[in-house]
Every structure is written in structure tokens, then in C-alpha cells.
Amino acid sequence: VTGLEVVLPPGRLVRLGGGLRKDVAGLDLKRLLIGSEGILGVITAVYLKLLPAPEASRAIVGAYGTVEEGCAALEAVVAGGLVPATLDFIEGPALAAVASRFPGELPSGAAFLVLAEADGVAGEVGREAEEIAEALGETALAVDEKIDPGALWAWRDGVSGAVAAQLGAKVSEDVAVPLGALAALIEATHAIGRDHGLPSCSWGHGGDGNSHASFLLDPADSAARARAEAAVGDLFDTAIELGGSISGEHGVGYAKRDYLRASVGPESVVLQRQIKRLFDPKGLLNPGKAIPTDE
Amino acid sequence: VTGLEVVLPPGRLVRLGGGLRKDVAGLDLKRLLIGSEGILGVITAVYLKLLPAPEASRAIVGAYGTVEEGCAALEAVVAGGLVPATLDFIEGPALAAVASRFPGELPSGAAFLVLAEADGVAGEVGREAEEIAEALGETALAVDEKIDPGALWAWRDGVSGAVAAQLGAKVSEDVAVPLGALAALIEATHAIGRDHGLPSCSWGHGGDGNSHASFLLDPADSAARARAEAAVGDLFDTAIELGGSISGEHGVGYAKRDYLRASVGPESVVLQRQIKRLFDPKGLLNPGKAIPTDE
Numbered sequence: 001v002t003g004l005e006v007v008l009p010p011g012r013l014v015r016l017g018g019g020l021r022k023d024v025a026g027l028d029l030k031r032l033l034i035g036s037e038g039i040l041g042v043i044t045a046v047y048l049k050l051l052p053a054p055e056a057s058r059a060i061v062g063a064y065g066t067v068e069e070g071c072a073a074l075e076a077v078v079a080g081g082l083v084p085a086t087l088d089f090i091e092g093p094a095l096a097a098v099a100s101r102f103p104g105e106l107p108s109g110a111a112f113l114v115l116a117e118a119d120g121v122a123g124e125v126g127r128e129a130e131e132i133a134e135a136l137g138e139t140a141l142a143v144d145e146k147i148d149p150g151a152l153w154a155w156r157d158g159v160s161g162a163v164a165a166q167l168g169a170k171v172s173e174d175v176a177v178p179l180g181a182l183a184a185l186i187e188a189t190h191a192i193g194r195d196h197g198l199p200s201c202s203w204g205h206g207g208d209g210n211s212h213a214s215f216l217l218d219p220a221d222s223a224a225r226a227r228a229e230a231a232v233g234d235l236f237d238t239a240i241e242l243g244g245s246i247s248g249e250h251g252v253g254y255a256k257r258d259y260l261r262a263s264v265g266p267e268s269v270v271l272q273r274q275i276k277r278l279f280d281p282k283g284l285l286n287p288g289k290a291i292p293t294d295e
Numbered sequence: 296v297t298g299l300e301v302v303l304p305p306g307r308l309v310r311l312g313g314g315l316r317k318d319v320a321g322l323d324l325k326r327l328l329i330g331s332e333g334i335l336g337v338i339t340a341v342y343l344k345l346l347p348a349p350e351a352s353r354a355i356v357g358a359y360g361t362v363e364e365g366c367a368a369l370e371a372v373v374a375g376g377l378v379p380a381t382l383d384f385i386e387g388p389a390l391a392a393v394a395s396r397f398p399g400e401l402p403s404g405a406a407f408l409v410l411a412e413a414d415g416v417a418g419e420v421g422r423e424a425e426e427i428a429e430a431l432g433e434t435a436l437a438v439d440e441k442i443d444p445g446a447l448w449a450w451r452d453g454v455s456g457a458v459a460a461q462l463g464a465k466v467s468e469d470v471a472v473p474l475g476a477l478a479a480l481i482e483a484t485h486a487i488g489r490d491h492g493l494p495s496c497s498w499g500h501g502g503d504g505n506s507h508a509s510f511l512l513d514p515a516d517s518a519a520r521a522r523a524e525a526a527v528g529d530l531f532d533t534a535i536e537l538g539g540s541i542s543g544e545h546g547v548g549y550a551k552r553d554y555l556r557a558s559v560g561p562e563s564v565v566l567q568r569q570i571k572r573l574f575d576p577k578g579l580l581n582p583g584k585a586i587p588t589d590e
Contacts, residue, residue: 008562012562014560014562014563015560016559016563018473018538019473019538020471020472020473020504020538020539020540020543021471021474021502021503021504021505022471022500022503022504022505022540022543022544023471023539023540023542023543024330024540024542024543024544024545024546025540025541025542025546025547025551025555025558025559026547026555026558026559026563026564026567026585026586027327027330027331027335027567027570027571027585027586028326028327028329028330029327029563029566029567031323031326031327032322032323032324032326032327034323035319035322035323036322040322051376051378052376052377052378081346081347083346083347120419121419121422121423123418123419123422124415124416124418124419124422127416127418128416176315176316176317176318177315178313178314178315179316205317207316208316208317209315209316209317210316210317243313243314243315244315245315245317245318245319245320246320247318247319247320248315248317248318248319249317249319250319251319251320252320252321256320260320260321263320263321264311264320264321265309265310267303267307267309268309268311268321268324269321271324271573271574272321272322272324274573275322275570275573276322278566278569278570278573279566290321290322291321291322
């Protein structure tokens with residue numbers, strides 16, 4: 001994003017940045033607006049710097065017997081200096097929910113998959129795919145380098161719905177931790193599920209330490225829903241304890257508002273609240289969202 | 296930059312972000328601090344996400360008879376979806392000042408050079424270099440694909456000093472415009488130089504529309520120095536008229552402070568000043584820099 005056009009209260013149209021590839025004049029207000037969840041202004045136009053679409057892509061899947069081995073493979077890819085276009089994982093009941101439709105062969109005992117994609121120019125993508133496959137292979141039951149990317153990502157897109165269909169509903173939360181703490185987060189998600197009597201599973205953007213941690217429930221079971229809310233609280237506490245964040249990609253909104261202070265620290269929250277007041281002194285924009293109110 | 300540790304007035308140590316590859320919890324205060332020129336806080340530690348060093352690199356130089364042709368070549372590279380590691384230019388008296396030491400052959404009539412570098416894995420860099428050479432060739436007098444990258448960048452590093460040595464001093468300013476306006480900026484720099492009786496030239500990061508526009512002068516000539524200051528003011532006005540910025544990479548400081556309002560607009564300056572007061576209500580940090588004082 002190189003620029004934004006934004007309407008600020010009470011109704012001023014302001015451009016921040018623009019169609020420039022480099023611009024460091026002044027404080028970066030544009031970045032303050034990006035991801036601000038509508039609490040500072042209404043974004044009406046965006047200037048983007050685009051990259052060309054990749055010529056070719058190759059998908060690689062590693063299958064693992066344990067969370068530890070799967071997360072070791074994610075670390076092997078990142079530590080090896082490889083930069084895949086995608087580095088996802090899926091484990092436990094989430095994998096079980098979609099295993100029968102997997103567009104390839106799953107080895108016996110597979111409890112954790114790493115899904116990677118190499119992309120780039122046609123002549124080079126094969127080499128990157130081989131390097132990723134090699135890194136994934138160190139702890140794997142099996143590595144599939146020949147899987148069709150289109151079929152794999154279509155299958156991956158079905159995970160969320162298939163998990164929800166197990167009991168009729170799920171509560172999924174997007175948390176992120178340092179990559180070295182991802183295995184601990186995934187194991188802790190299962191421990192939290194057990195504590196609250198809810199089946200649990202995780203999938204997400206493993207190479208970024210980003211997990212969609214999920215608890216399954218019957219939507220008609222209000223006691224289970226209450227337990228799921230408590231489980232989510234424990235999940236956020238765990239992510240923070242592991243040096244992580246309550247949101248890797250989806251923001252704060254209402255649901256995580258009361259956990260923001262623990263995630264970013266009280267000083268940051270005070271500054272955020274003050275900045276909110278600067279931009280929107282009457283509190284008109286997306287009231288109550290993203291920043292906890294004064295205690 | 297994934298995180299900062301920063302001391303905020305009057306002496307609070309605050310961490311913004313950290314060792315996380317993804318984190319969107321709350322407003323992005325980290326980005327507000329980056330490039331803030333010390334006016335909001337003192338940065339004491341930085342968390343970085345690193346990319347592996349490229350395995351191999353290739354340099355490509357295109358030589359052009361005119362500014363228009365050289366800028367057309369820059370646009371051909373960017374419009375072709377190529378993403379070179381470097382895409383610089385050097386023209387006019389700046390080129391003349393270092394032409395005799397150029398580590399290759401310059402064709403007769405060369406007034407503008409484009410210096411590009413392809414980097415990446417060993418097997419692929421040749422192909423990218425060829426594609427860049429092809430794009431550069433459309434309007435070129437000559438393209439050199441065999442030049443040694445180390446020798447080229449060592450030569451390039453001498454440009455600023457060699458330009459200053461022509462008359463003993465120079466005033467160089469870092470401005471940026473949309474890529475399609477770079478030729479107009481370079482020609483306007485020469486027109487401004489003529490208006491103020493100062494030799495002028497430009498070089499910089501052409502692929503980003505970023506120019507180091509320079510006016511040459513005798514350091515003992517105080518009248519010339521006053522004319523150079525006026526020329527710089529005209530340069531900033533021109534960059535802004537062309538839809539550009541008064542700073543592509545070096546920030547605002549004192550020198551450009553009074554041009555910030557014209558560059559980013561009065562609304563942005565008001566917000567920046569208010570944010571400065573939030574972070575540093577007593578105005579202790581780098582006073583007088585980066586943001587114009589109230590008028």
C-alpha cells in the first residue's frame with residue numbers, strides 16, 4: 001500500500017501517501033490507518049504497488065506423525081532461508097475431518113501435514129520446490145512433490161467448513177506466536193480443549209507462527225458455548241505467555257478487545273486510545289471496537 | 296521490522312511488536328515510530344525479519360542519448376513486471392564527472408545511464424538479467440550485460456563526491472515522483488539550475504522515481520549558496536506539482552520542515568503535530584525537527 005484516501009471526522013477528505021514508490025516525508029499516518037478497523041477514518045481509495053503474478057507454481061506436502069515433527073519441518077524450511085509462497089499446516093481432528101478427500105496419498109499415522117507452495121518463473125520453481133521438499137523431508141513420514149496445486153488448495157479451502165460440520169459449530173481464533181513456540185501453542189490448544197471438555201484442533205499459516213486454533217461444539221449446547229468462550233480466553237493467555245499476539249491477521253474487533261492490553265501492554269493501549277481521540281474526538285467511528293475502553 | 300523497543304518520554308520502556316512474523320493486534324504504533332526521526336521516542340532495539348543473501352548477481356547497464364529515452368527504459372523494466380534488485384540512473388554533468396572512470400565502454404553520445412542488478416539463485420539470475428537487458432535495450436544506444444557488478448557499484452559510489460568536486464560543493468536533495476514523471480523532474484532540475492545560474496544534474500534510484508537532484512557551486516561564493524537555496528525551494532515545489540514527495544528516503548529534519556505542509560497537506564501536518572504532542576508533550580525529543588511549528 002503506497003497511499004490511502006481517507007475521510008476523517010467530521011468529514012475531511014485526506015490523502016496519505018499516493019502513487020509513489022518511495023515517500024518518507026513525515027510520520028507514516030498511512031500505516032496507522034492500515035488495519036485500524038475503521039476506528040480512525042473511512043478509507044475510500046487505496047494506492048497499491050503490485051507484483052507480477054508468478055509464472056508457475058509447485059505444491060509440496062509433508063506428512064508427520066507428531067506435532068513436534070511437523071513444526072520441526074516448518075522451522076527447517078524457514079531456517080534454511082527458503083521463502084515459500086505458502087507454508088501452512090493442518091493437524092489432529094482438522095486433518096481427520098478432511099483426510100478422506102485429500103487429493104493424494106496420506107501415509108498411515110499422518111497426524112500433521114505441512115502444505116507448501118513454491119512459485120516464480122518457470123525455470124526456477126522446480127529447484128525451489130526440491131529444496132523445500134528436502135527441508136520438509138528431514139522429519140517426515142512422507143513428502144509428496146507431485147501433488148496438483150489447484151486440487152490441494154481447493155481441498156485446503158474446505159477445512160474450516162469441514163471442522164465446523166463435525167459437531168455443528170466451532171469457535172476459531174487467529175493467534176500468532178514466534179515460530180519456535182508453534183508446537184507449544186498447538187499442544188496447549190489441545191490441553192485447553194481437554195480442560196473445557198471440547199474437541200480441539202489447529203490449522204493455519206505455520207511458517208508465520210499463525211494458528212487458527214479451534215474448539216468444536218454443538219450449537220444448541222449453551223453450556224458448551226460458555227466453555228468455548230472460557231477456552232478462547234485461555235488460548236489468548238497462552239499465546240501471550242508464549243511471546244505471541246492475540247491476532248495474526250484478523251484484528252481485534254469486539255471479541256479480542258479486552259485482551260489487547262495483555263497482548264500489547266498498557267502503555268501501547270493508552271497511546272492507541274489517545275490517537276483514537278485525536279482522529280475521532282466524538283467517538284463516531286466503529287464505536288467500542290478494537291481498543292478497550294477506560295477501566 | 297517486526298518490532299521495536301523504544302523509550303518514550305519521560306522515560307518509559309515500551310515494546311511495540313516483537314519477534315513475530317505476523318501481528319495485527321491494535322494500531323500499528325511501530326510503523327509510526329519507524330522513520331519518525333527521533334521526535335516521538337528513542338529506539339533502543341529492533342526486531343528484524345531477514346531474507347537470505349542472494350546467491351548470485353548480474354549487473355546490466357543501458358546507455359541513452361536523452362533523458363526521455365533513459366526514463367522510457369526505466370519504465371519498460373517496471374512495466375514489464377521485472378523486479379531488479381537495483382534500478383538506478385545517472386545523467387548529465389553527474390555522468391560526465393565520472394565517465395572517464397566507468398568500468399566498461401560508454402558509447403558516443405551517452406548522456407544518461409541506467410544501472411540495473413539482477414540477483415537471486417545462481418541458475419535463474421542469468422534469465423532475469425537477459426529480460427532486464429531486453430527491456431533496457433528498446434531505447435538504448437548500447438546495453439552492457441557483462442559488466443562486473445563489484446566494479447560498477449564501486450564506481451557508482453564515487454558519483455556524489457565527484458559531482459561535489461566539480462566546483463567544490465553541491466546542494467543535493469532527495470525527492471521522489473511517480474515513475475512516469477521522472478523525466479519531467481530531471482528536465483525541471485536543469486531548468487531550475489539555469490534559472491538560478493547553477494550547473495545541475497541528477498542521479499538516483501530511478502526505478503523508484505527517486506532522484507538526488509543536485510546544484511553545483513563554489514563553496515566560497517555566498518551569492519551562489521543563496522541561489523542554491525532558492526533552487527532547492529523550486530525543486531521541492533516542482534516535485535510536489537508532479538505528484539511527488541519532498542523526501543524519497545532521507546526524511547525531513549530541519550532542511551525540509553517548512554516544505555512538509557505543501558508535500559503532505561495541512562490536515563496531515565496537524566495530525567502529525569498532535570501525535571508528536573501525545574508522545575512528547577514537553578517537546579524534549581529532537582526539538583524543531585521534522586514537523587513545522589504552528590504558524
